[in-house]
Amino acid sequence: xxxxxxxxxxxxxxxxxxxxxxxxxxxxxxxxxxxxxxxxxxxxxxxxxxxxxxxxxxxxxxxxxxxxxxxxxxxxxxxxxxxxxxxxxxxxxxxxxxxxxxxxxxxxxxxxxxxxxxxxxxxxxxxxxxxxxxxxxxxxxxxxxxxxxxxxxxxxxxxxxxxxxxxxxxxxxxxxxxxxxxxxxxxxxxxxxxxxxxxxxxxxxxxx
Numbered sequence: 001x002x003x004x005x006x007x008x009x010x011x012x013x014x015x016x017x018x019x020x021x022x023x024x025x026x027x028x029x030x031x032x033x034x035x036x037x038x039x040x041x042x043x044x045x046x047x048x049x050x051x052x053x054x055x056x057x058x059x060x061x062x063x064x065x066x067x068x069x070x071x072x073x074x075x076x077x078x079x080x081x082x083x084x085x086x087x088x089x090x091x092x093x094x095x096x097x098x099x100x101x102x103x104x105x106x107x108x109x110x111x112x113x114x115x116x117x118x119x120x121x122x123x124x125x126x127x128x129x130x131x132x133x134x135x136x137x138x139x140x141x142x143x144x145x146x147x148x149x150x151x152x153x154x155x156x157x158x159x160x161x162x163x164x165x166x167x168x169x170x171x172x173x174x175x176x177x178x179x180x181x182x183x184x185x186x187x188x189x190x191x192x193x194x195x196x197x198x199x200x201x202x203x204x205x206x207x208x
Contacts, residue, residue: 005072008062009043023133023156023201024050025082026163027109031131037107039096039122040115043067045089047111048077053088055107057096058115067091097121109133112140117187119144123206132204139186141202142193145173146183151207155199164203171197 013019027033028050035053038044043066048054056067067073070091077087092100096118102125110126112118112134119132119140126132132150134141144150152173154166175181176194186192 005069008066019046021046033108035107036109037125038111039118048087048089049080050082052083052085055090057092059095064093126206128206130206135201136192138190139192142186143183144204149208150204153205154203156201158200
């Protein structure tokens with residue numbers, strides 16, 4: 001069982017060089033993030049190497065299998081964590097669209113990576129002033145750009161020497177083609193459109 005748990009993480013993140021530990025590290029250093037909510041996480045436990053408290057949410061059977069052996073998961077985290085206190089992790093094996101047994105406005109960071117439209121059903125759990133880290137694989141970054149509860153404050157390009165940029169933010173989310181794009185159309189299609197300028201990840205701040 002131990003090898004299967006470790007191999008599942010390695011298969012999707014270590015071997016593919018997709019852990020993104022450097023991203024989470026720079027976010028912690030710059031914004032002082034302590035607790036994180038990760039809906040649609042699958043088995044991507046890298047945030048727990050950097051942030052002391054993380055709640056993972058996923059209804060996928062592979063994720064449920066992985067987190068069912070919490071002892072091994074915690075051992076992996078304890079062996080790689082970059083903080084002194086004990087790690088605090090929780091797994092909710094359900095859809096993030098369902099009501100979650102979490103306190104509203106209680107998280108510093110909400111992560112949306114490759115798992116659909118997360119910003120809308122889960123933003124209520126994010127503190128005012130908290131951050132949304134999002135890519136545009138299912139148009140969620142585009143959705144956030146329309147949402148008046150969020151303000152774009154930075155972009156991340158993985159291969160850029162300085163990961164976070166706060167410059168020329170007004171040049172993002174401009175469609176390449178003239179088209180009638182709304183938050184509603186992006187949510188219904190869950191398909192990102194082509195923009196004149198893009199980033200690997202976007203950082204939005206919840207303003208209200």
